[in-house]
Amino acid sequence: QAVSLGRLQFSADVSEGVVASDVIFITVGTPSDHNGAADMSAVKAVAVTLAQSMDRYKVVVDKSTMPVGSSKLVAKIIQENQPSPLEYDVISNPEFLREGSAVEDFLNPDRIVIGTDSERAAGIMSELYSPIRAPLMITDPASAEMIKYASNCFLATKVSFINAMANICEAVDADVKEVALGMGYDRRIGFEFLRAGPGFGGSCFPKDSRAMLSIARGNGYDFQLLQGVLDVNQAQQDIIVDSINGLLNEKSRVGVLGLSFKPNTDDMRDSPAIKVIAGLQKKGHDIVAYDPVAVDNAKKYLQNITYAAGPYETAEGSDIIVLITEWEEFKYLDWRKMKDLLNKPIVFDTRNCLDPQTLRRIGFTYQGIGR
Numbered sequence: 001q002a003v004s005l006g007r008l009q010f011s012a013d014v015s016e017g018v019v020a021s022d023v024i025f026i027t028v029g030t031p032s033d034h035n036g037a038a039d040m041s042a043v044k045a046v047a048v049t050l051a052q053s054m055d056r057y058k059v060v061v062d063k064s065t066m067p068v069g070s071s072k073l074v075a076k077i078i079q080e081n082q083p084s085p086l087e088y089d090v091i092s093n094p095e096f097l098r099e100g101s102a103v104e105d106f107l108n109p110d111r112i113v114i115g116t117d118s119e120r121a122a123g124i125m126s127e128l129y130s131p132i133r134a135p136l137m138i139t140d141p142a143s144a145e146m147i148k149y150a151s152n153c154f155l156a157t158k159v160s161f162i163n164a165m166a167n168i169c170e171a172v173d174a175d176v177k178e179v180a181l182g183m184g185y186d187r188r189i190g191f192e193f194l195r196a197g198p199g200f201g202g203s204c205f206p207k208d209s210r211a212m213l214s215i216a217r218g219n220g221y222d223f224q225l226l227q228g229v230l231d232v233n234q235a236q237q238d239i240i241v242d243s244i245n246g247l248l249n250e251k252s253r254v255g256v257l258g259l260s261f262k263p264n265t266d267d268m269r270d271s272p273a274i275k276v277i278a279g280l281q282k283k284g285h286d287i288v289a290y291d292p293v294a295v296d297n298a299k300k301y302l303q304n305i306t307y308a309a310g311p312y313e314t315a316e317g318s319d320i321i322v323l324i325t326e327w328e329e330f331k332y333l334d335w336r337k338m339k340d341l342l343n344k345p346i347v348f349d350t351r352n353c354l355d356p357q358t359l360r361r362i363g364f365t366y367q368g369i370g371r
């Protein structure tokens with residue numbers, strides 16, 4: 001609809017886009033380089049190209065997650081590559097949307113952060129975002145850049161914290177879901193991001209935690225707490241592999257439900273499924289897996305796997321079901337049918353999203369995380 005109304009146009013020509021716009025968002029990827037730092041090559045390349053096409057004052061917005069100091073860096077690249085000196089401001093406006101709920105998150109953000117020292121740019125950005133109802137915070141560029149990293153690293157810390165708690169709950173016979181609920185009622189803690197599981201994955205938490213560690217290191221600070229967050233995350237998948245292996249007495253056929261790093265996306269980047277499956281294969285088990293959307297992507301990350309057409313086909317002839325991604329459809333399976341299809345009625349629920357009591361009543365051996 002936006003296209004037919006002439007409000008949205010696509011072009012592969014950077015200069016056409018630059019000339020037509022007052023505000024230009026840089027949204028290219030900033031993946032981890034070999035040292036864990038953010039790889040800025042795409043950002044630098046785009047800054048050069050847009051500088052060459054500038055025809056009047058522009059606000060250039062760093063939307064991608066970039067290390068502290070990036071807005072200064074982009075501003076310098078623009079200055080060096082402009083054909084003639086034109087005014088511009090480079091500002092930081094980090095994006096907090098999640099995969100799988102991107103439009104909803106963009107339209108209903110918890111806050112909008114603008115990092116700039118320019119009143120002119122701040123005014124333009126405030127006007128641009130005025131239709132969106134959310135607190136608008138205008139701060140300096142370095143703080144805006146830090147807010148993004150600090151937020152993702154803090155959320156990653158919450159996940160690793162509850163995963164560590166889950167491992168202790170397992171040992172002391174407590175249920176981590178109850179513990180998380182009890183913690184969540186404390187408004188200072190909140191209910192969110194306290195779901196124990198196979199560890200965080202995706203394109204942001206692992207990458208941004210590594211980048212933050214690199215920023216800290218580069219500034220002479222040894223961020224041990226954040227290193228611990230990544231260590232707990234790494235270990236979580238080894239713990240799961242050992243636990244699954246402990247439930248199987250011999251080389252077995254393992255049926256895996258879910259491969260993407262979380263539901264409603266086909267993204268396999270840093271998905272816990274990769275390490276769990278590799279670990280199980282190393283122990284000699286055969287893998288049959290199903291995911292509603294991520295199979296094409298999964299083929300780039302996983303080898304020697306049989307892909308099944310659905311959850312029931314995954315169960316057929318398998319010795320255990322391991323649920324790795326909490327897709328909605330897995331919560332409503334006919335578990336009696338699953339039991340008939342499986343060689344052995346064992347389910348390992350790495351997301352604690354199934355009902356242990358129901359499954360045990362049917363005759364399953366149920367294993368969750370920290371329950």
Ligand code: UDX
Pocket residue numbers: 095096097098099100152155159192193194195196197198199200201202203204205261262
């Ligand atoms: C995240 C941030 O939430 C978002 O603000 C930022 O812009 C990009 O990074 P995303 O990676 O899409 O978004 O997914 P998110 O829903 O935050 O989950 C990240 C990972 O943490 C997933 O692997 C998820 O399974 C895991 N997670 C999340 C848990 O294991 N437990 C939880 O309680 C919450």
